[in-house]
Amino acid sequence: MAAASDTPDGGSTPHSQTLARGIRMLEILAEAEEPMSIAAVSAALGVHRSIAYRILRTLEDHGLVVRDAGGALQLGPRLAALARSVSRDLQAAALPTLTAVANELTMTAFLTVLDRHDVVTLVSVEPSHAHAVLVQRPGTRHPLASGAPGIAIQSVLSEAQWRDLGGEHPRAEAAEARVRGYATSHDEVIPGLASVAVPLTVAGQPVAAIAVVYVASEHDAVAIGARLRAAVSTIARDLD
Structure with missing residues (x-):
């Protein structure tokens, strides 16, 4: 179940679990000393590999994550531009x-x-x-x-x-x-x-x-x- 938080109008809105996982994936790759496999990233996220892969594809589409010749993951150049x-x-x-x-x-x-x-x-x-x-x-x-x-x-x-x-x-x-x-x-x-x-x-x-x-x-x-x-x-x- 998604978490909820108060909003200015007194209501609540759910947090995006997928977005939170995508941000956490970026943090995991930033903290890693070398490129990581999708299996290692999914284990660090605590999710099934298929879920991690869907998140990865979105981040790849935006240039935030790239894969090297061996398929290992690392932060992409778009993230440096944002930073x-x-x-x-x-x-x-x-x-x-x-x-x-x-x-x-x-x-x-x-x-x-x-x-x-x-x-x-x-x-x-x-x-x-x-x-x-x-x-x-x-x-x-x-x-x-x-x-x-x-x-x-x-x-x-x-x-x-x-x-x-x-x-x-x-x-x-x-x-x-x-x-x-x-x-x-x-x-x-x-x-x-x-x-x-x-x-x-x-x-x-x-x-x-x-x-x-x-x-x-x-x-x-x-x-x-x-x-x-x-x-x-x-x-x-x-x-x-």
């Missing part, structure tokens, strides 16, 4: 600065925004002169409670925003990040990786953070945090 429209001004202002940060620190730099209980990557830039880099794909999401970008965003949320998040509660590290101006994490989102992030708040834009990710080592988090804080100032100034 560019999300917080367009913020993305445009952040891209040059993220590029400078990535090349200066020789680390992948990225912009994340708060999406309900998750943190989602909008823009990612890899350093141009590095032998090996870590990839942070746009569309990647992880819980607000995990990772440096999530902690950084937590550090600037108001009491009203926390109430809107329901059962979410700030981590102790969020208070520390508020004092020092940046957040750090190690082995949280991906084992073996570390991240440093700085919150970015601009009127009219979603709560955001810029971050870098790198193999956990002896990098100076304080110096990285200072560089990211300068980057945030540049982005905020360009958006004014």
